[in-house]
Amino acid sequence: MSILTSLARLRAIKEGVAQPIATVRHCHLGRRPMVFVPLRLSGEAAAPLAVMLGTDRDAPELLVVAQPRNRDLRFAFTAELARVLLPYVESFLGQSETVEKKNADPYQRALDAPQLLLPNPSGVAFTRLLGRSTRFRRPDGPYPVPAEVPLLGRWLTYFAERAAHPGSSLTLAATEELGRHWASGQSGLEDANLAALLGWISPPPGRTGPQAAQEAEDPLIWPPAGPATDPGFDAEVLAPAIESGTVERVTEALRTQLAPTWRLMWQAVDLLRALPEGASVATRWESDRGSFSMMAEQVAEGAPPQARRDGAVAAASRLSRMERAQAAFEVQRAYDDPLVMAEYRLTGEAFAGEVIETDPEHTEGEGRSRKLRPVVLVKTDDPVRLSPGATLGTPDRRGQAAQLVDVSDGLVTLKITKGMGRGRTPAPGSVPEPGERVCYTSLTDDFQGSAALPDRDATPWTHGGPPQEYVPNDEDAQEEWA
Amino acid sequence: MATVGERVSGLDSLRGTTPAKPHDARAIAALAANPGCARRALMDGAGVDKDAAARHLGFPAPFGQSPFAITRGNAFEALVKADGCAELLRLLRDVLRLPIDEVAYQDVQNVGAHLRHAHTRTLFDRAARGEQGTLYDHPLLSLKIAGHTAFLEPDVVAFQHGGRFHIVEIKSFAVIDGQADPASVSAAARQAAVYVLALRTLLEELGHDPLLVAHDVVLVCPENFANRPMATLVDVRRQLAVLKRQLARMTSIDRLLAELPEGVSFDLLPGEDGAPTRSAEALAEAIQQVSARYAPDCLSTCDLCFFCRDEARRDGASDQLGRQVRDELGGVATVEEALALADGLREPAPGQEEIARLLRDAERLRRECLA
Numbered sequence A: 001m002s003i004l005t006s007l008a009r010l011r012a013i014k015e016g017v018a019q020p021i022a023t024v025r026h027c028h029l030g031r032r033p034m035v036f037v038p039l040r041l042s043g044e045a046a047a048p049l050a051v052m053l054g055t056d057r058d059a060p061e062l063l064v065v066a067q068p069r070n071r072d073l074r075f076a077f078t079a080e081l082a083r084v085l086l087p088y089v090e091s092f093l094g095q096s097e098t099v100e101k102k103n104a105d106p107y108q109r110a111l112d113a114p115q116l117l118l119p120n121p122s123g124v125a126f127t128r129l130l131g132r133s134t135r136f137r138r139p140d141g142p143y144p145v146p147a148e149v150p151l152l153g154r155w156l157t158y159f160a161e162r163a164a165h166p167g168s169s170l171t172l173a174a175t176e177e178l179g180r181h182w183a184s185g186q187s188g189l190e191d192a193n194l195a196a197l198l199g200w201i202s203p204p205p206g207r208t209g210p211q212a213a214q215e216a217e218d219p220l221i222w223p224p225a226g227p228a229t230d231p232g233f234d235a236e237v238l239a240p241a242i243e244s245g246t247v248e249r250v251t252e253a254l255r256t257q258l259a260p261t262w263r264l265m266w267q268a269v270d271l272l273r274a275l276p277e278g279a280s281v282a283t284r285w286e287s288d289r290g291s292f293s294m295m296a297e298q299v300a301e302g303a304p305p306q307a308r309r310d311g312a313v314a315a316a317s318r319l320s321r322m323e324r325a326q327a328a329f330e331v332q333r334a335y336d337d338p339l340v341m342a343e344y345r346l347t348g349e350a351f352a353g354e355v356i357e358t359d360p361e362h363t364e365g366e367g368r369s370r371k372l373r374p375v376v377l378v379k380t381d382d383p384v385r386l387s388p389g390a391t392l393g394t395p396d397r398r399g400q401a402a403q404l405v406d407v408s409d410g411l412v413t414l415k416i417t418k419g420m421g422r423g424r425t426p427a428p429g430s431v432p433e434p435g436e437r438v439c440y441t442s443l444t445d446d447f448q449g450s451a452a453l454p455d456r457d458a459t460p461w462t463h464g465g466p467p468q469e470y471v472p473n474d475e476d477a478q479e480e481w482a
Numbered sequence B: 001m002a003t004v005g006e007r008v009s010g011l012d013s014l015r016g017t018t019p020a021k022p023h024d025a026r027a028i029a030a031l032a033a034n035p036g037c038a039r040r041a042l043m044d045g046a047g048v049d050k051d052a053a054a055r056h057l058g059f060p061a062p063f064g065q066s067p068f069a070i071t072r073g074n075a076f077e078a079l080v081k082a083d084g085c086a087e088l089l090r091l092l093r094d095v096l097r098l099p100i101d102e103v104a105y106q107d108v109q110n111v112g113a114h115l116r117h118a119h120t121r122t123l124f125d126r127a128a129r130g131e132q133g134t135l136y137d138h139p140l141l142s143l144k145i146a147g148h149t150a151f152l153e154p155d156v157v158a159f160q161h162g163g164r165f166h167i168v169e170i171k172s173f174a175v176i177d178g179q180a181d182p183a184s185v186s187a188a189a190r191q192a193a194v195y196v197l198a199l200r201t202l203l204e205e206l207g208h209d210p211l212l213v214a215h216d217v218v219l220v221c222p223e224n225f226a227n228r229p230m231a232t233l234v235d236v237r238r239q240l241a242v243l244k245r246q247l248a249r250m251t252s253i254d255r256l257l258a259e260l261p262e263g264v265s266f267d268l269l270p271g272e273d274g275a276p277t278r279s280a281e282a283l284a285e286a287i288q289q290v291s292a293r294y295a296p297d298c299l300s301t302c303d304l305c306f307f308c309r310d311e312a313r314r315d316g317a318s319d320q321l322g323r324q325v326r327d328e329l330g331g332v333a334t335v336e337e338a339l340a341l342a343d344g345l346r347e348p349a350p351g352q353e354e355i356a357r358l359l360r361d362a363e364r365l366r367r368e369c370l371a
């Protein structure tokens, strides 16, 4: 957390309502997101109890396991889940575009991709376990399951893994996304309660944020958003319902726990949708679409399900991919959003101010190597902590780079070094005019390429040597699911 | 310095007529959760039932346990211990390299309750003398906490012939593909450290080497999605060090006691039926005589959390937002003060110049960007 966010939290306490910490939306929100609210049987790692899901806020589907300890019912539940989720996923495969790449074969990328919206990160973790417990099953052999079950497992695994990829929007946890855009007047720990966080962000009429958040902690008013259920509900309602053996009774009991969260999820969607989309969101969604198409292709080609654990090289390359994605995500957010950039202005890695003087036709070099290097003088109130020679970028002219020449007494001199074209005079608009507000930063989005990792076949012996291709075996397929 | 006797009577009078709540391992492990909190140290030291107090104050603790989770936990423990711990022995042979022929099983629970502790002592004394190598089911250990004896029941203690004692903890959270929920694992490790310490204390009292108790405890959990148990060794040296430090600090209770105004009591004044007769306001007032140190972490570790959170909110303490925010604010203690610094309405106190400048800058930037 930064001092800006801390200040926003203090302000939220004072004002009794959450404060914005972003001016644009930093995640993609699809036209047809799938809201997915799972519940798990308490005390179990991955025993599903129920899920409410769907793309239409007025028509959620509710699937339940009326007797959660019954293995057959559990697989019947996952089969039903597959029958809802797989057609949704597959509906995005129809339309695609051809992407040409330098030094690589062109590939097909879906024009749109599925999107899973969950209440919180524990919901994502549970989805991962649900994927793990179903993706190795087989439709034949001693414990056959419906053919869709292992396929569902692979997709659930994919969605859960993608949630860990910085900047990806294929799988979103509502509390995390809301927390990225608003600061409540409670701690981060308490923000994990979706109802409480939404209470702060948009309290119902007549209530303050803290009042709404307090109410949200009463499980009788706002049942937990899962996957854990309220212990009181388990004892007083669910256990007797399961005992009674009536499916309707269990279903209706679970509906009371899921319906409130369902409404909150759509409220979260509305709040996020109301924000204008950040300029880099589409680019990140493009790579989500690419990733989705790749996964779909692997499934279609009959590749085996995701391994139980990554090999050494796969783990290292995943880590390095995530680190790069994280760094890029941070820079893009700052470029897209002045309020995020403000964090860097506060630490002196960026500054904003007014242009007071320019020399747009300043050149350097002689003859053929003579280059246009416009000079700009900026007056700023920000505490600049950059040294002469530093390379700068600017959100206002993203193709340009500049170099810091001098900083003194709130006056920054810089020269534009990249993106000026070949002309003798600058193209109109390419050099800021006196009076214009500008922002420059040492943050830039050009990262080194991927770290040099050995091929998986060249994994050093210190890391276990080349891993065996993961081939799921009979044991995987027949694994107990008690 | 007060003698132990004086201290105990001072603490006892703090609790008054309400029966002491015995500490279990979980409670003792939690002592280390918020070591800086005087309120908690005194209430725990005095054996006050914080859960009952919180309920009476109108701030019941949010720590329910689902019957499904309880059933599951019991069923798993029963499975591991079935047939004289047959399954457990299989696991221990692997993880501790226990020789096959070395199997003697002692269920201490079958002994009458009041004799269990004495019986446990005898059994462990004999084992330490090398007379027996075995498994002890439900032994009863003890540990002195601020002058009070807490009785502790580890799930199982294993003793390798000629080797060491190992605390065995049976937990029903799953280990999936070699990974378990980190919060559950560290809670189990903290709890196991309490048993290690208790058993070491016991051996020492009996004149044996306390280090006969291994700092590696055996954690038995279900593997993947099945009920099949697996065993892992967990090193609890770090948890042990934290625990010892905290227990040593409990002696500074003297000072806390001495600072208390005359006549403060946490007594609930239970009536004939055990229900509190003291007014909630009076109790709240008494409790507020002792300073707390609320942090959001309390929400998962202390029965009084909602009461203290309410207090922190009413005081406008920046603690309510968490340690991270508080650190970010460089120790500015209240919301009002921080905002006044940000708004330039308050002169920074000496030492606050830097944070005041940061807050003012932050405020300027927020205004500019949200205009």
Ligand code: SF4
Residues within 6 Å of the ligand: B034, B037, B038, B039, B040, B292, B293, B294, B295, B298, B302, B303, B304, B305, B306, B308
């Ligand atoms: S909840 Fe209150 S008494 Fe308990 S540790 Fe936190 S501050 Fe101390």
